[in-house]
Amino acid sequence: MDTAQFISKANTNSVEKASFTWQTPSNIALVKYWGKSNPQIPRNASISFTLNNCHTITTIDFMRKRNSELDSESEKVVDFDLFFEGKQKDAFKPKIAEFFKRIQEYCPYIFDYKMTINSENSFPHSSGIASSASGLSAIAMCLMSLESELNPDLSAKEINKKASFLARLGSGSASRSIEGPMVVWGNHPEIEGSSDLFGVQFPYKVHPVFDNYQDAILLVDKGEKQVSSTVGHNLMHEHPYAESRFTQANENLSKMSEILQNGDIKAFVNLVESEALTLHAMMMTSNPYFILMKPNTLEIINKIWEYRTENNSNICFTLDAGANVHVLYPENEKEKVNHFIENELSIYCQKNHYIYDTVGLGANKM
Numbered sequence: 001m002d003t004a005q006f007i008s009k010a011n012t013n014s015v016e017k018a019s020f021t022w023q024t025p026s027n028i029a030l031v032k033y034w035g036k037s038n039p040q041i042p043r044n045a046s047i048s049f050t051l052n053n054c055h056t057i058t059t060i061d062f063m064r065k066r067n068s069e070l071d072s073e074s075e076k077v078v079d080f081d082l083f084f085e086g087k088q089k090d091a092f093k094p095k096i097a098e099f100f101k102r103i104q105e106y107c108p109y110i111f112d113y114k115m116t117i118n119s120e121n122s123f124p125h126s127s128g129i130a131s132s133a134s135g136l137s138a139i140a141m142c143l144m145s146l147e148s149e150l151n152p153d154l155s156a157k158e159i160n161k162k163a164s165f166l167a168r169l170g171s172g173s174a175s176r177s178i179e180g181p182m183v184v185w186g187n188h189p190e191i192e193g194s195s196d197l198f199g200v201q202f203p204y205k206v207h208p209v210f211d212n213y214q215d216a217i218l219l220v221d222k223g224e225k226q227v228s229s230t231v232g233h234n235l236m237h238e239h240p241y242a243e244s245r246f247t248q249a250n251e252n253l254s255k256m257s258e259i260l261q262n263g264d265i266k267a268f269v270n271l272v273e274s275e276a277l278t279l280h281a282m283m284m285t286s287n288p289y290f291i292l293m294k295p296n297t298l299e300i301i302n303k304i305w306e307y308r309t310e311n312n313s314n315i316c317f318t319l320d321a322g323a324n325v326h327v328l329y330p331e332n333e334k335e336k337v338n339h340f341i342e343n344e345l346s347i348y349c350q351k352n353h354y355i356y357d358t359v360g361l362g363a364n365k366m
């Protein structure tokens with residue numbers, strides 16, 4: 001695979017001091033990624049809705065080290081401080097240090113700077129909403145802003161592509177948090193330009209029924225997950241159904257591509273829910289097995305099914321690797337469904353907490 005294209009070119013400019021702020025979104029997969037090989041190569045292609053309200057805002061201040069501060073070649077370390085919501089957060093440092101290690105080959109300039117990272121999420125901390133996608137894509141965009149000052153020749157397209165490539169090395173799904181409204185990650189014969197190395201905007205015209213699609217995130221469980229995504233992905237290595245799952249997911253992406261273009265919303269509902277339950281079925285049939293859904297997850301699913309039948313609605317649900325439920329519905333049902341959520345679903349949420357979101361357009365420079 002051609003990763004050499006992502007190694008930064010020799011700097012044409014010198015930058016002593018710089019500061020960049022990016023707002024980048026979370027995303028929710030419609031066809032799920034679960035299972036990978038090294039280094040962060042997905043075993044099947046996936047597609048997601050980019051979100052809008054659930055995002056991270058990150059500023060990185062870069063200060064060029066003086067020559068005397070530069071490390072010798074053998075002792076190079078990436079020098080950074082990390083603040084989350086205004087407070088120094090050393091607990092998050094190992095994950096970010098590991099991320100820098102994975103990308104240093106592609107961004108060697110990170111050794112030349114002392115970085116101060118300030119980050120905050122629009123959604124409550126430990127709400128159970130995965131923050132790695134928005135968090136890592138924001139850092140990737142800040143790095144690319146520096147890189148484009150060092151190398152002003154980079155086009156906007158190249159910047160986004162490399163940002164997605166870098167974000168992927170931190171967390172696979174983060175590769176889908178640079179652009180919007182729909183992003184495919186993973187090489188797929190029917191999606192032009194798709195790649196295992198970075199996410200691409202869904203390249204075909206999407207039916208207007210999916211414009212401004214709604215996603216209400218019901219926070220069933222805000223606690224830490226018992227099984228991390230990393231462990232879950234690894235359990236796919238010995239999984240008895242892994243190969244057929246990867247084949248199915250790629251077939252489902254073909255179907256989803258057609259649905260997004262022809263606007264067959266009934267087929268959308270069916271495919272999205274089937275993907276969510278299949279993801280969780282993979283968890284339940286791993287060894288060791290685990291269950292991330294909670295009783296209230298199932299209560300909500302049953303209520304959604306009841307509501308759909310009674311109201312001839314196109315509401316559906318999806319899940320990520322946790323107990324929270326993403327309720328998806330077209331904009332023309334917004335008023336009625338929001339009522340339903342407030343009156344009948346919020347009781348299943350921790351502290352009645354839910355977040356209204358919509359499909360969004362990706363990273364924003366502040």
Ligand code: PMV
Nearest residue numbers: 029032033171172173229321
């Ligand atoms: O990006 P990771 O390693 O946190 O994995 C995310 C996996 C799912 O959210 C469960 C599915 C997906 O495609 O986003």
